[in-house]
Amino acid sequence: MSKTTKFRLLKMLFSLLILFATFNQSSAQDQYELNSGWLCMPSTQVKAKGTEISNATFSLSGWKKAVVPGTVLTTMLENKEVPDPFFGMNNKLIPDIYETGRDYYTYWFTKDFKEAIPGADGQVWLKFRGINYSCDIFLNGKKVNDKPFKGMYLRKTFNITSLLSKSGTNRLAVIVYPPDEVGNPNGGQGGDGTIAKGVAHQYTAGWDWIRPIRDRNTGIWDKVYIERTGGVSLDNPHVVTLVPGKREASGPQQPAIIKVSAELKNTTARPVTGNLVYTMGGQKVTKSVTLKPNSTNEINLPELSFANPKLWWPAGYGKQDLYALKISFLEKGTKLCDSQTVNVGIREIQTAWNVTTKSKEVLVNGQKIFIKGGNWIISDAMLRFTDARYDTEIRYHRDMNLNLIRIWGGALIERPEFYQACDKYGMLVLQDFWMSGDCNGRWEDPMKLEDQWKRRKYPDDHHLFLESATDMIKMVRNHASLAIWCGGNEITPPDDILIPLRDSILPKLDGTRWFIDYSNSDSMSLNTIGGNGDGPYTIQDVSTFWKDRTFPFNSEVGSVGVGDLESLERFIPKANLIAPVYITPEKREAKGPSEKVDSVWDYHNYLGVGYEQHILPYGKPADVADFAKKAQLVNYDQYRGLMEGFSAHMWEWYTGVIIWKTQNPWTSMRGQMYDYYLDPNACLFGLRSGSEPLHAMYNPVDGMLMVVNNGFKGKQNIMLDARVFDMDGKETSLTKVFCFLDPASTKKVMSVKKIVDELSAKKGSFLSLQLLDENKNLLSTNLYWLADSKGGYSGLNELKGSALKMTAKQLKSGQIEVSLSNPANGPVSFFNRVSLVNAQTKKRVLPVFYEDNYFSILPGADKKIIIDYQPEKGASLPMITLTNYVGQEQTIQINP
The missing domain is CATH 2.60.40.10 (Immunoglobulins)
Incomplete structure (x- = not known):
């Protein structure tokens, strides 16, 4: 058979796939969700067949409550059969499917529901939005699916009108089988790689930011509906x-x-x-x-x-x-x-090739958008999705002044509820399909079971991949936020997937968005010597972001994200709350590690983060609390500097950057702006500052003061006010100058390196940059803490406390205004953290949205912060705590 004939046959096959009947994410006329009252039992403990179990006369005595939507593991956790796998070393106590065999996590799920036989032409439909990995379905003693139901990402719709009970009481029974290939979680990226032989999650076999999910997310993991139509x-x-x-x-x-x-x-x-x-x-x-x-x-x-x-x-x-x-x-x-x-959302996505940067630029409604993005894995590693959690996480990304989220290819096509939140908050989405360079053979890897040639052909069932892609495109294509499709993470799909996906399926089903063949493709950008890539992934000296040119549209760069002490206490046992120990070079074994890390920290992916050289300039941590506090300084500085460095070369070197990564779906310490429990750390607020649409900044390499304007319109008569403060609060004015800014531009103002270095030499200093409009309204504020001539922050260790005057009042239910004032003639009030806390336990209320945090207030200055949260019904007003870098703490009541 010729190549031409083969290609024509493939096109015919995929045209048929496109016609498969599925259902859309939009709200239907008359439907309800089956999301409670489910029961389950391991298949090994059930001898009866599905035709018997789905009969109302079959006794379900002794069956357990099940979580649907959910996985086997979420059900086991709900029934207290396993410990919380996100805490400590508990995950090691849960049997892994690779060791137990698939039968251990094969379960029956049952649900009784009321639905009468409709009259006239009325039809009743049973709809599944996701089952992992395969199943058989029975209703009222009859089998529902006459063909195999396999594939994690397929929605399926069944007409059950003729199967409904005359009594109106119906019983649904579903047996769910785990993935055919569960993979050996041997510590590699995706374990031994064989998890990628199926069309499902790859991360469940483990990655460098997560430990294995023991049941590989087996279950009825997404929504189940009953719908009535004519x-x-x-x-x-x-x-x-x-x-x-x-x-x-x-x-x-x-x-x-x-x-x-x-x-x-x-x-x-x-x-x-x-x-x-x-x-x-x-x-x-x-x-x-x-x-x-x-x-x-x-x-x-x-x-x-x-x-x-x-x-x-x-x-x-x-x-x-x-x-x-x-x-x-x-x-x-x-x-x-x-x-x-x-x-x-009425909008149009376009792209153009920027000949200056040698990379694509994204346009929306004809206007070019400088991409400031974050990489996203999944909201919860055990698939415990909620509308509220999606809304919180996407709002955090919006509040960081980002405009794009990339969905990494080892997870899933995100749920409609995710996209709804992105539509609401204005987050563009770059959506990968289910490939990764690690599992799918881009690199030679001794941790993998099969060689690159075999892994390059994963998954085993290419038809299922394309059928699933067809269905998922239909599910999310109407969302305004969806901007870019991507064939895979750091690798293209095999040709017989890539070609029909790119040339047939996407043009027919969508055809309005940019398609990238893989996440760091040469079609996305080319660096100065040709070729594209991503990284770096480790902490950088902040000056690196300013002076070293990287990939013009970098799809992955960044790394740190350890939370503060209260965050660490949520998942690390008290006995293991031990700060990393930094080993001096003379005591270090040849090529040995420079840090000694507790085993629980290691298990939660701290190892390799490499805070050492960035924390030690603040002084050796005295304990875990001191370590966590200093880590926040590093976090803030790192992500502010990252986005400032890229913005400084906007449209000159870069058209976009996407941070690896901005969130974690489990209690990992690698790359996160907020922890799994939705508590922001200083990364979030440093990134928010560096990503401001209108922002003043300081180049640490040449001392240049710069102003960034990301808007479509120019700015006239914007004043830049630059001042230096020493550790006692003594002020030195550097400049007050009006700036005239072009649209979507970066402007160099003047270099102040010599004077700043002189003022900082002894103990370091604070550099304050403010932007004001013609009416002297403060538009932006940015404060740097600068090292002394030896590269240390000796002055911070001697910084005197500055007790702020603070009041708080309730503006409306769920919204608090905090007013703060720093007395004149004193030091800068440095690195304040405001927390909304439960009045009884004094623990933080979560989630909470702070207008600003980890902020500093100049001598004689005032600041107001708006706090939004969702009050619990009947709960008393929370309280406000305030801590600063020198360790002072205040707690005040909120005036109703």
């Missing part, structure tokens, strides 16, 4: 928005073009005539159709010219307006059969 069901609506020209973020707009289609399935044995209709923003579009008996058709509605649209913009560039689009099928134009509602 004789015609409406599936997979698709909304495309086109925004011609270069747009402004506000003001009147030229029309946008709206294209809408949907799949209609006629379940009846007769032709059905009716109208497919949608409404959006007060406008209505209709198309009359006739559907053949027992047929599925994709229907395209007429294009709509949408006048004066409210556009959707990435965070920091404009508002995130969304329209509710309701699409329905009306039999004979009057009888509602089915409908769905899709939230639509």
Whole structure:
């Protein structure tokens, strides 16, 4: 068979895949979730068959409560059969599936529910949004799936109308089998690599930021629905928005073009005539159709010219307006059969090649966006997803002044609820498919069971990969936030996956977004000597970010993220709260480690982070609390400096940077702006500062003062006020100068290196940079702590306390305003952490959104901070604590 013939056959196959009936993430007309009342039992303890178990007469006495959506391990944890695997060394106490065999984690799940047999043409559908890894389904004594149901990322819909019980009481029974290949968790990236032989998570066999998930996330891990429709069901609506020209973020707009289609399935044995209709923003579009008996058709509605649209913009560039689009099928134009509602953000994603940087730049609505992103693994390693957690995590990313999240390829196509939060907060999304250079053979690796040639062909079932990709594209393609598709993490899929995905499936199902063949592809960027890559991953001297040119669109750079003491106490036993011990060179064995780390810290991925040379300039840590405090200084400085260094060369060296990584799905110490329990550390606030849309900064290499403007409009008469303070609070003015800033630009103002070095030589100093508008309103503030002439921070060790005056009042339920004042004629009040705490336990309330934190206040200056949180019903008002670098602590009540 010729290559041409093979390719034509592949195209035909994938065209058929595209027509597979699935369901969309949007809200359906009449559906409910089966999310409680489930029971389960290990299959090894059940001798009966599915036809028996799903019969209402079968006794479920002794069956355990199950968590659905959830995994076997979440159910075992809920039933207190295993200890919390995220605490201490507990994960080692849980049997691993590689040792136990798959039967150990093969489970039956049952659910009784009420649903009557519908009248007339009414249909009832059973919908699964995700099962890992394969299953058989039974309802009321009958098998539901007549074909194998395999693959973690496939949604499946079953018409159960004919299987419903006449009594209206129904029993569903599902046996769930673990992945066929569970992988040996031998300590390698993805263990021995064989976990990638399936179409599922790769991280569950372990990585350098997580330990193995013992059941490999086996279970009914995503939502289960019952939906009712008429004789015609409406599936997979698709909304495309086109925004011609270069747009402004506000003001009147030229029309946008709206294209809408949907799949209609006629379940009846007769032709059905009716109208497919949608409404959006007060406008209505209709198309009359006739559907053949027992047929599925994709229907395209007429294009709509949408006048004066409210556009959707990435965070920091404009508002995130969304329209509710309701699409329905009306039999004979009057009888509602089915409908769905899709939230639509009107925007268009474009790309262009920047010849200066030699990299792609991303445009939204015709405006180029400097990408400031974070890498994301998954919200929870055991798949305990909630709308509230998604909302919190995405808001944290927005609050860090980021505008993009990349979903790493060893996890999943993120859930619709994730994308809904990204739509809300303006986070663009770069979505990888399920490949990784580690498991899929990019590099030679002695930890892997099979050689590169064999791993290059993973997964075993390429058809399943493409079928899953087809389905997942349909699930999330309507979200405004989805901006970029990516074939895999640091490697392309095999050609017989890549070519149809790139050339057939994506153009037909989406076709509106940039597709990258792999995450550090040469099509993404080329460095000065050619080729692309990523990193570095270790802590850098801050000057490195300013002077050393890296990849023009760097998809992974960064590393640190250890939390403070209260964060560490949440997952490290008290006996193991021991600070790393730094070994002096004379006592270190040849090529041996420079740090001695507690075994629990090692298990939670501290080892290799390398804080040593960055903490020691602040003085050797006295204990774990002192270590954690000094780590926050490093965290803040590291991520502020990283984003400042990239911003300093915006459009000159770089079009974008994505930090590796900004969150952790378990209690790891590697790369996180907030911990697993959603408590921010200083990384978050340092990054927030360095990523400000309008920001003044100091180049540590040449002492240049610079101002960054990320906005679409220029800025006139912005004053830069630069001052130095010594450790006693004595002030030296460097300059007060008006700046005139072009749109999307970085401006060099002046070098102050000589005078700053002189003022810092003895004990170090504080460098204050402020931006003010014409009315002297403070627009931005940035404070650096600078080392002495020996590279140490000797002055900080002698810094005197400056007790702030502090009050707090409740603005409304869930919102607190804290007012702080630093007396004049004293020192800088340095590195203050505000915490909202429970009034009884004095432990932090989580999650909480702080307008600023780890902040400093100049002598004689005031500051106000807004705190947002979700109050518990019936709970008393929390309290406010404030700690500073010298160890002073205050606790005050909140005025209602």
